Amino acid sequence: MTTETPTDEPTVQPSTTPLRRPALLAAAVGVVAAAAFLGVAEFGALLLGGAGSPLVAVGSAVIDLAPPGAKDLMVALFGTGDKVALFVLMTVLVVAISAGAGVLERARPPFGALVFAAGGVLALLAVSTRSGSGTFDGAPTVLGVVAAVVVLRVVLRRLRRWEAAAAVPTASPRPASVERRAFLVWGVTTATVAVVVGTASRLGSSAMQAAAAARRAVRLPGAAVRGPAVPAGASLDVEGITPYLTPNADFYRIDTALRVPAVDPADWSLRVHGAVEQEITLRWDELLALPLEEHVATLSCVSNEVGGDLIGTARWLGYPIRDLLARARPTGDADMVLSRSVDGFSAGTPLDVLQDDGTAALLAVGMNGEPLPAEHGFPVRMVVPGLFGYVSATKWVTELEVTRFADAQGYWTPRGWSERGPVKLESRIDTPRNGTTVAAGERVAIAGVAWQPHTGVKAVEVRVDGDTWQRAELADSASADTWRQWVLRWTPAEGSHRIEVRAISADGQVQTSVERPPAPNGATGWHSVTVDAR
Numbered sequence: 001m002t003t004e005t006p007t008d009e010p011t012v013q014p015s016t017t018p019l020r021r022p023a024l025l026a027a028a029v030g031v032v033a034a035a036a037f038l039g040v041a042e043f044g045a046l047l048l049g050g051a052g053s054p055l056v057a058v059g060s061a062v063i064d065l066a067p068p069g070a071k072d073l074m075v076a077l078f079g080t081g082d083k084v085a086l087f088v089l090m091t092v093l094v095v096a097i098s099a100g101a102g103v104l105e106r107a108r109p110p111f112g113a114l115v116f117a118a119g120g121v122l123a124l125l126a127v128s129t130r131s132g133s134g135t136f137d138g139a140p141t142v143l144g145v146v147a148a149v150v151v152l153r154v155v156l157r158r159l160r161r162w163e164a165a166a167a168v169p170t171a172s173p174r175p176a177s178v179e180r181r182a183f184l185v186w187g188v189t190t191a192t193v194a195v196v197v198g199t200a201s202r203l204g205s206s207a208m209q210a211a212a213a214a215r216r217a218v219r220l221p222g223a224a225v226r227g228p229a230v231p232a233g234a235s236l237d238v239e240g241i242t243p244y245l246t247p248n249a250d251f252y253r254i255d256t257a258l259r260v261p262a263v264d265p266a267d268w269s270l271r272v273h274g275a276v277e278q279e280i281t282l283r284w285d286e287l288l289a290l291p292l293e294e295h296v297a298t299l300s301c302v303s304n305e306v307g308g309d310l311i312g313t314a315r316w317l318g319y320p321i322r323d324l325l326a327r328a329r330p331t332g333d334a335d336m337v338l339s340r341s342v343d344g345f346s347a348g349t350p351l352d353v354l355q356d357d358g359t360a361a362l363l364a365v366g367m368n369g370e371p372l373p374a375e376h377g378f379p380v381r382m383v384v385p386g387l388f389g390y391v392s393a394t395k396w397v398t399e400l401e402v403t404r405f406a407d408a409q410g411y412w413t414p415r416g417w418s419e420r421g422p423v424k425l426e427s428r429i430d431t432p433r434n435g436t437t438v439a440a441g442e443r444v445a446i447a448g449v450a451w452q453p454h455t456g457v458k459a460v461e462v463r464v465d466g467d468t469w470q471r472a473e474l475a476d477s478a479s480a481d482t483w484r485q486w487v488l489r490w491t492p493a494e495g496s497h498r499i500e501v502r503a504i505s506a507d508g509q510v511q512t513s514v515e516r517p518p519a520p521n522g523a524t525g526w527h528s529v530t531v532d533a534r
Contacts (some may be wrong), residue, residue, distance in 0.1 A: 022163055023103050025183075026524040029155045030102020032191045033116065034094055037148035039194030041123075044140030052137035054144065055125035059086055059258040060245040060343075062128040065489050069416070070117045072347060072519050079310070080252050082136075087258075106151055106159070114148045120145035158183040175356035206349065211262035217376050218265065218371040223317055230315075231475035236485045240431030244314035244475075248368050253375050254301045254310055254389070256411065257343045258276040261396045265379040266528060270363070274338075275400040278327040284379060287365065290319045295360040295385075296452045296478040302388040302421055303518045307428050307527035311451070313482050316383045321354045321400075323362065330355075330402045338408045339382055339392075341401040348410035349384060359454065360385055360481060363397070385396065385455030385481035388421035390524060399510055418521035425452040425511045427460055427486075427503040434529035440494040446472075447487035448527075449500060456480030456506035462488045463500050468507030472501075480506060491534035 038055060045053040063086070075432045078085040102110035105112020123141045127133060137156040162179035234244045263283040325337070330351060332361040337354055340346045354361045357396065365372060377395030384392035390412045397481075401408070405419055413419045421468040427450035450457045456477075461469040475485035502511040515525035 013526050015142055017289055025159055026102045026106035027099035029159060030098040031095055032187055033148040033152040034098035035191050035194035036151040037144040039198035040147040041144030042198045044143050052140040054127055054141045055221055057126040057130050058123055058144055059090060062215050064254050069519060072303055073517060076463045083258055113152055114147055116148045133246040155186050158186050161383055179247040211264050214264045215371050220317060220366045220371060221288055221292060223294040225293040226294055227294035228478045231476040236475050236487050238487050241447045241485055242430050242449050246314055248373050251312040252273050252310045254303060255395060256345050259340045260374050263396055264340055270398055272328045272400045274470050275334040276402050277331055280328050287319060292317055292319055297383060297385040297481040298451050298483045299389055299393055300423055302390050302522050306523050306525045312367050316362055316364045318362030318364035321361040323365055325355055334402045334404055338398050338403055338404055338406045339394040341394050342396040343400050346411045347391050347394045374529040388423055390417060391421040416520055421521050423453050424522045424524055425503055425509055427480060427501045427511060429499060429501050429529050432531050437532045437534055438492055440492055440533040444490050445487050446490050446499055449483045449485055450503035451483035452505045453481045456505045457484050457503050459504040460486040460525045461502050464497055494533050496532050498528055498530050500526045502526050
């Protein structure tokens with residue numbers, strides 16, 4: 001009988017578990033480093049009272065350097081969400097670049113860190129060239145770059161340790177698991193802290209809080225000259241039509257400020273200078289002590305497409321700019337007033353328009369019975385009926401320079417827009433909406449608004465399917481400076497119908513059918529909609 005005795009124990013084979021997709025993890029580390037940059041930089045900006053934010057500075061620089069037509073494209077695509085869209089595009093770009101920097105730093109250090117350093121230099125340039133930038137405004141960017149580089153190197157070191165542990169033959173996965181856990185703890189913790197700190201800093205800006213508190217404390221004086229009451233007949237009882245007065249929360253906002261300027265009225269002043277006999281500095285309390293006037297006026301953006309909604313009407317309270325200019329006494333051949341905002345925006349407005357006794361151009365402090373909302377220019381903005389906002393409606397205004405069109409330009413003129421921007425005669429169909437279905441054989445209200453502020457609208461005409469023009473019923477208005485509602489009752493036959501509208505101004509001008517884009521001085525053409533009747 002033969003007995004076999006084993007001479008060897010079974011052998012445990014060592015194994016390797018190489019880390020999968022390390023480049024993807026390195027890309028994630030780059031994004032975490034970018035989050036650290038923004039978090040630290042925004043916290044630094046918070047300590048400086050809201051100044052020096054590289055995010056806002058770079059975004060503003062993008063707007064300033066954008067080629068002609070880019071603004072129009074953004075507004076056409078995103079409307080009043082253009083700033084949100086810009087931030088989203090910037091975020092995508094930052095994520096892509098920072099992810100690439102993470103991959104590069106893992107493969108060839110220190111080139112990934114140099115990418116962040118280069119980005120910091122560009123951000124510093126943007127911060128230092130912003131209007132009103134201070135000596136220490138670049139500090140948040142510097143601190144942010146340092147934080148990004150430290151996070152990039154420290155967390156990537158953890159990733160390399162994980163890679164090394166995973167690649168070593170061993171019977172136990174413990175070393176690799178420990179390094180994996182350390183990497184994840186560092187990465188997730190850093191990302192979470194960066195996002196929380198950055199978000200809290202943006203929301204908790206001391207300057208914004210102070211300005212908001214100051215606005216809540218403002219008690220506007222009554223108007224020395226009250227504007228005309230809005231007549232009962234200014235609002236038609238038609239479902240879907242635009243309200244005659246636009247609530248503040250619904251009023252369109254188009255400007256170049258990525259961050260709403262936080263201006264404490266106690267610190268606000270307006271300087272009137274240039275070609276004047278008497279320079280004037282006007283402070284907040286002095287402005288409120290002047291005889292203020294009320295006026296209902298429609299404002300619109302030059303970027304408004306035919307049928308667009310970048311337009312609104314409000315009751316404004318302010319001091320007549322012509323009276324302020326009369327005190328300053330313009331001299332020589334001055335023909336323009338260059339207004340400047342606290343954020344660096346400027347607009348060139350014809351001097352004769354601002355001096356015209358028939359134009360209710362105001363340094364506005366109130367909107368629909370309350371202090372100006374922050375996003376609409378608190379504490380003071382310009383309101384000039386009859387001109388597009390890009391040449392007149394400067395928000396957060398701090399300076400009026402009397403000069404000449406030959407010697408100075410507003411913000412948008414060198415970017416391809418006309419130096420003068422009178423509002424065009426326009427009309428819009430609010431209801432029925434394009435592409436909707438209406439009931440065949442039943443009365444349908446075709447209704448909307450028409451406007452040419454300062455001139456006024458005396459008639460609106462509608463036609464269906466290219467047939468004869470029909471006069472619409474026209475609502476009343478508080479003044480020629482506002483839009484007017486209109487309505488035409490129509491009984492459609494079954495089928496598809498194209499509806500067009502045109503307006504006639506108070507001086508007899510008929511709205512042109514020629515279709516032009518917003519650039520360089522406002523869109524033209526007849527608004528039309530197509531509906532199905534069933």
